[in-house]
Amino acid sequence: MAKSLNELREKIKPEVQAAARAKAVAIIAEMSLAEVRKKRGINQADLAGLMNIAQPNISQIENRPDALISTLNQYIEALGGKLEIHAKFPDGQDIEISQFAMIK
Amino acid sequence: MAKSLNELREKIKPEVQAAARAKAVAIIAEMSLAEVRKKRGINQADLAGLMNIAQPNISQIENRPDALISTLNQYIEALGGKLEIHAKFPDGQDIEISQFAMIK
Known part of the structure; x- marks a missing residue:
């Protein structure tokens, strides 16, 4: 019979498990919207064009502490992503x- | 030398891997706000009290296709959760x- 994942996990050294968990967690980074945009290599002017709004509006979205979910969704989709x-x-x-x- | 996680994974039968993945995915459910509230066992009147707003406002939040992130955050926190x-x-x-x- 095949070994269960739990049985296999028990045989992995704790330090190896910890390293794997740290790696998995690192995939998720925390960023502001402006940081996400820069990470995706898109400047404010290009994003304004993609969203069909004026560049100062991009700046507003990035600097306000609140936003409509629809605005956030449009912003992330314009960067090629999916909002969850x-x-x-x-x-x-x-x-x-x-x-x-x-x-x- | 300890085996790497990848080496161990290669020894796990594909069907066992697939079952584990399916289980992991199932932990994340997709719900509307009203469904989340019901899942947490809280009714509209109680949530209105927790958020210090009128009950019709809860209904509005749950039925509108858009919301401010701050509103959504308050809603989820009142249910005892954390918005991500x-x-x-x-x-x-x-x-x-x-x-x-x-x-x-």
Whole structure:
């Protein structure tokens, strides 16, 4: 019989497990919108063109502490990405909020 | 020398790997806000009290196709959760948008 993943995991040294977890966590970076845009190699002027809005509006979106989900969605989609909104609970439940998924 | 995670993974049968992946994916459910609220066992009246707003406002938030991130954050926090906003890109990059993390 094939070994279960848990059986295999028990045989992996704790330090190897820890290194793998650290690597997995590192894939998710935390950034502001402007940092995401720069990471994707797009400047404000180009993004303004992609979103069909004026460049000062990009600056506003990036500097305001709040935004409409639809605005955020348009911003991320213009960068070629997909917006995902999650609610995470202390009991480990991770729910993706799908209500806003289709806003354009 | 300890085996790497990749070496161990290669020894796991594809069907076992697929089952583990399916299980991991199932942890993340997709729901509307009202569904999240019901899942957490809280009714509109109680949530209105927790958010210090009128019950019809809860209904509005749950039925509108758009919302301010601050409103969404207050809603999820009142349910005892934490809001996370991610931008996911086709190259696998997963970035958490931290700009709005502290809105109250």
